[in-house]
Amino acid sequence: MILAVVDDSFPAAWIPPYNTLVVAAGVASVGFAAGVVGCFAVLRRRALAGDAAAHATLLGVGLAFLLGGGRRDLPLLLAGALSTAIAALLGLVLIGRWTRTRDDAATAIVLGVSFGAGITLLSGISARGIPGSAGLEQFLLGHTAGLTAADATILGVMSLLAVGIVALFLKESTLVAFDPLFAAASGWPVTLIDYALVVLVAVMVVVGLPAAGAVLVTALVVIPPVTARQWTDSVGVMLPLAGIFGLVAALSGVAVSSAVPRMPTGPLVVIAASILLTISLLIAPRRGGLARWLQARRTVAAWADGRLLEVALRLDSDGPFTREQLLSWAPGVAADSAFKRLVRSAALEPVVTRAGTDAWRLAVWGRELAAERSRRVAAWTEVLEAAREDARGHLTIDVPSPEAILGAARMKAIRESAAAERGAGVARAGQPWQPGQPGGGAGG
Amino acid sequence: MIDADSTHLWMHFWAIATAATVSAGCALVGSFLVVRRLSLLGDAISHAVLPGIVLAVLAGGRPGGAGVFLGAVVAGLVTVWLTNLLGTHAGLAEDAGAGVAFTTLFAIGVVLVSALASRVDIDPGCVLYGILELVPFDTVPILGLEVPRALLAAATVLVVLVIGAVVCWKELVFTAFDPAAARAAGLPVGVITAGLLVATSLATVASFEAVGAILVVAMLAVPAAAAELLVRRFHLMLVVAVGLGVAGSILGYLAAWRFNTNAAGMIAVVLGIEYVVAALVAPGDGIVARVVSRESLRWRVACEDRLASLWRAEEGDAAALAPRTLLDRLAQARLVFWGRIVPGRAGGLTDIGREEARVIVRSHRLWEAWLGRHVALPLDHLHPPAEWIEHHLGAEVRGRIAADLEGHEGDPHGRDIPSEEFPPRSADEPAR
Numbered sequence: 001m002i003l004a005v006v007d008d009s010f011p012a013a014w015i016p017p018y019n020t021l022v023v024a025a026g027v028a029s030v031g032f033a034a035g036v037v038g039c040f041a042v043l044r045r046r047a048l049a050g051d052a053a054a055h056a057t058l059l060g061v062g063l064a065f066l067l068g069g070g071r072r073d074l075p076l077l078l079a080g081a082l083s084t085a086i087a088a089l090l091g092l093v094l095i096g097r098w099t100r101t102r103d104d105a106a107t108a109i110v111l112g113v114s115f116g117a118g119i120t121l122l123s124g125i126s127a128r129g130i131p132g133s134a135g136l137e138q139f140l141l142g143h144t145a146g147l148t149a150a151d152a153t154i155l156g157v158m159s160l161l162a163v164g165i166v167a168l169f170l171k172e173s174t175l176v177a178f179d180p181l182f183a184a185a186s187g188w189p190v191t192l193i194d195y196a197l198v199v200l201v202a203v204m205v206v207v208g209l210p211a212a213g214a215v216l217v218t219a220l221v222v223i224p225p226v227t228a229r230q231w232t233d234s235v236g237v238m239l240p241l242a243g244i245f246g247l248v249a250a251l252s253g254v255a256v257s258s259a260v261p262r263m264p265t266g267p268l269v270v271i272a273a274s275i276l277l278t279i280s281l282l283i284a285p286r287r288g289g290l291a292r293w294l295q296a297r298r299t300v301a302a303w304a305d306g307r308l309l310e311v312a313l314r315l316d317s318d319g320p321f322t323r324e325q326l327l328s329w330a331p332g333v334a335a336d337s338a339f340k341r342l343v344r345s346a347a348l349e350p351v352v353t354r355a356g357t358d359a360w361r362l363a364v365w366g367r368e369l370a371a372e373r374s375r376r377v378a379a380w381t382e383v384l385e386a387a388r389e390d391a392r393g394h395l396t397i398d399v400p401s402p403e404a405i406l407g408a409a410r411m412k413a414i415r416e417s418a419a420a421e422r423g424a425g426v427a428r429a430g431q432p433w434q435p436g437q438p439g440g441g442a443g444g
Numbered sequence: 445m446i447d448a449d450s451t452h453l454w455m456h457f458w459a460i461a462t463a464a465t466v467s468a469g470c471a472l473v474g475s476f477l478v479v480r481r482l483s484l485l486g487d488a489i490s491h492a493v494l495p496g497i498v499l500a501v502l503a504g505g506r507p508g509g510a511g512v513f514l515g516a517v518v519a520g521l522v523t524v525w526l527t528n529l530l531g532t533h534a535g536l537a538e539d540a541g542a543g544v545a546f547t548t549l550f551a552i553g554v555v556l557v558s559a560l561a562s563r564v565d566i567d568p569g570c571v572l573y574g575i576l577e578l579v580p581f582d583t584v585p586i587l588g589l590e591v592p593r594a595l596l597a598a599a600t601v602l603v604v605l606v607i608g609a610v611v612c613w614k615e616l617v618f619t620a621f622d623p624a625a626a627r628a629a630g631l632p633v634g635v636i637t638a639g640l641l642v643a644t645s646l647a648t649v650a651s652f653e654a655v656g657a658i659l660v661v662a663m664l665a666v667p668a669a670a671a672e673l674l675v676r677r678f679h680l681m682l683v684v685a686v687g688l689g690v691a692g693s694i695l696g697y698l699a700a701w702r703f704n705t706n707a708a709g710m711i712a713v714v715l716g717i718e719y720v721v722a723a724l725v726a727p728g729d730g731i732v733a734r735v736v737s738r739e740s741l742r743w744r745v746a747c748e749d750r751l752a753s754l755w756r757a758e759e760g761d762a763a764a765l766a767p768r769t770l771l772d773r774l775a776q777a778r779l780v781f782w783g784r785i786v787p788g789r790a791g792g793l794t795d796i797g798r799e800e801a802r803v804i805v806r807s808h809r810l811w812e813a814w815l816g817r818h819v820a821l822p823l824d825h826l827h828p829p830a831e832w833i834e835h836h837l838g839a840e841v842r843g844r845i846a847a848d849l850e851g852h853e854g855d856p857h858g859r860d861i862p863s864e865e866f867p868p869r870s871a872d873e874p875a876r
Binding site: 042045047048051055095098099100101102104105106107108109111112113114115116117118119120121122123124127128140141215216218219222223226229230260262263264266267268270271274277281287289 | 478481482483484486487530533534535536537539540542543544547548550551552554555558559572573658659660661662663664665666668669672673700703704705706708709710711712713715716719723726729731734
């Protein structure tokens with residue numbers, strides 16, 4: 001069998017390129033498969049069950065080492081890890097079935113106790129100085145430097161098998177992930193598919209051990225799918241995308257750790273994955289922070305433009321108006337930039353035309369726009385007064401907050417004056433204020 | 445590792461005292477986390493305090509000092525804030541959000557420790573599983589006694605936690621069991637939850653040196669969950685949880701000493717054993733209690749079925765079927781032992797046995813008759829439900845069914861319903 005040679009002092013550049021390449025390919029496929037399998041774990045909210053299984057692997061590594069008579073034979077150790085990982089999942093199921101303990105506490109119990117048992121066993125082994133036990137602690141935080149080409153091939157093949165299984169049962173897993181009740185009603189064995197999925201996650205956690213270590217390997221299963229989710233709404237796209245993110249994270253983590261001495265691989269893989277996630281959270285289309293911010297800005301600007309036009313139409317009936325007049329009728333933070341846009345338009349497609357140094361008139365096009373807006377506002381006002389419920393449904397879709405348009409101070413003043421008026425109304429009429437009664441009429 | 449032949453008993457005493465103090469604080473906080481279903485936040489915080497501690501140490505704080513506590517609390521709150529942010533902005537489920545946040549922060553912590561190993565006095569191994577055995581070597585003098593720094597920190601945190609729990613007891617319990625009602629009653633639920641998270645961070649960082657980042661999870665969740673199985677009142681649960689935590693620490697340390705291995709890991713294992721025992725022996729719905737009640741019911745049903753079949757055999761002047769299954773044979777032996785059945789191969793009923801059997805058959809036939817009268821079931825569907833319910837009908841229910849069936853003699857199969865009293869009435873006597 002293959003004996004993994006661990007020698008940190010061995011310069012990385014001296015390793016034959018063949019071995020490096022095979023290890024890289026193996027780690028890449030592990031990252032890819034973890035991302036793909038993780039998608040369903042995340043969608044089915046099984047992320048932390050995978051974490052409990054991951055923490056339990058340490059115990060299996062120790063047991064397999066003892067049973068194997070002190071051989072550090074990777075397939076053997078991983079088989080041990082897999083058996084305790086599955087035992088941990090079984091423990092979760094048993095706690096759920098036999099006790100009152102809730103899911104979250106059950107996960108914490110299995111995670112903490114199995115990890116404690118693993119630590120106890122590994123410490124016991126190393127305290128007794130059993131030969132060959134020195135490298136076992138690499139399974140805590142991951143260490144790919146000791147992988148041989150044969151080990152990496154095994155990891156790669158197992159990863160590809162896992163991806164193959166997901167691809168084979170794509171339809172069933174998708175159905176169970178999104179609508180378990182419908183799946184059960186249609187006669188699919190939901191529990192079986194669920195268990196199979198969690199076991200697959202356990203397999204990926206075990207295969208990912210050399211790259212990411214017991215403590216952090218969950219991240220390899222969780223973060224890439226979350227990242228992929230930012231970019232797409234379709235499972236068919238999410239799976240390969242998560243795989244690619246996982247692959248990139250795993251490879252870059254391994255590359256950096258091979259360049260820095262004594263740096264465990266796992267944390268670097270996780271940080272690489274998190275960087276990808278952070279970037280995605282910022283720049284992903286539609287869901288990303290940047291896209292949302294731009295969208296919010298566009299909406300506010302459109303509202304401010306419209307409001308300014310409406311005021312301009314009113315002022316225009318009394319002749320030219322100044323900037324100050326316009327803004328005093330349309331207060332708010334966004335109005336200033338809306339005025340700038342209005343002026344800029346004078347050169348291209350005139351909405352307003354210049355009638356003096358600080359005097360403006362609405363152009364024909366501007367008058368048409370403003371009239372159309374007045375018509376719409378009037379129509380909405382009518383709806384608001386006659387059929388509040390109808391209006392509310394539409395207004396919540398794309399309406400920016402009034403504070404964004406008017407500014408918080410102005411909004412506060414409006415609220416206070418409305419409240420004062422309401423109070424006065426109650427005092428006058430001697431009866432509670434009712435909706436529909438004039439009183440809060442400070443709308444824009 | 446603990447020296448088995450060590451003569452420094454004081455060292456072991458200090459280590460045990462530290463573990464017990466740490467464990468008590470964790471059990472206290474953990475109880476609130478468990479009833480509020482926030483155990484996983486405990487998990488997340490315990491991982492995530494690492495970068496806070498490392499950065500605080502880098503900034504010049506001493507391990508166990510106030511700066512490190514502050515760093516850890518901040519890191520804990522950042523985790524929760526990140527989890528919430530991922531939930532609201534990226535639409536992540538809470539478990540995935542926590543999974544992302546704490547693995548990332550923990551990874552940053554490990555990288556910092558590894559990269560700055562020469563400048564930071566933190567052992568990467570200690571980060572994961574603590575070095576309880578080394579705790580007694582870092583001491584501060586108090587009243588002429590060399591007290592371990594970690595014990596001092598843990599005791600301070602424990603006192604703070606106990607005071608906090610006592611002062612805010614009413615609010616904490618209200619929020620724990622009905623957050624919605626607490627909010628409606630005007631309690632600042634968000635502030636109380638944040639306070640609980642700060643308490644978790646404090647308990648975690650106090651445990652950090654002794655048991656490491658991950659085994660804290662066991663200390664937080666396991667004693668609390670075990671106590672929850674054992675008792676039903678919350679204040680009792682707290683006491684039991686603390687007791688289990690302290691007992692687990694002492695036993696775990698001693699076991700680690702005996703087997704020469706890591707103490708923190710062994711403490712987690714002992715806590716796990718405590719949980720399993722609690723799940724087994726919990727009164728009412730523990731596994732043993734459930735199995736016992738299920739098996740005793742099976743026993744009773746088997747014995748009663750046996751009696752009833754003998755009674756039917758006497759009624760029809762036929763020989764009763766011999767017991768076939770193992771359970772039937774055991775039931776037969778038990779009935780003979782208790783004097784319900786005459787010993788020997790022919791084995792008829794004794795007088796007491798006949799009395800008991802009659803009541804069972806009466807229940808069975810009353811139920812069949814009642815079903816036959818009120819539920820339109822075919823004749824061959826009456827037997828199975830009656831076979832089940834005959835073991836559960838009390839005298840009062842039998843009386844009410846009999847009253848309901850007044851004037852309808854016999855069961856739907858045309859057999860007599862045996863009477864309630866002994867000796868049986870003759871058929872021409874009026875029914876009661």
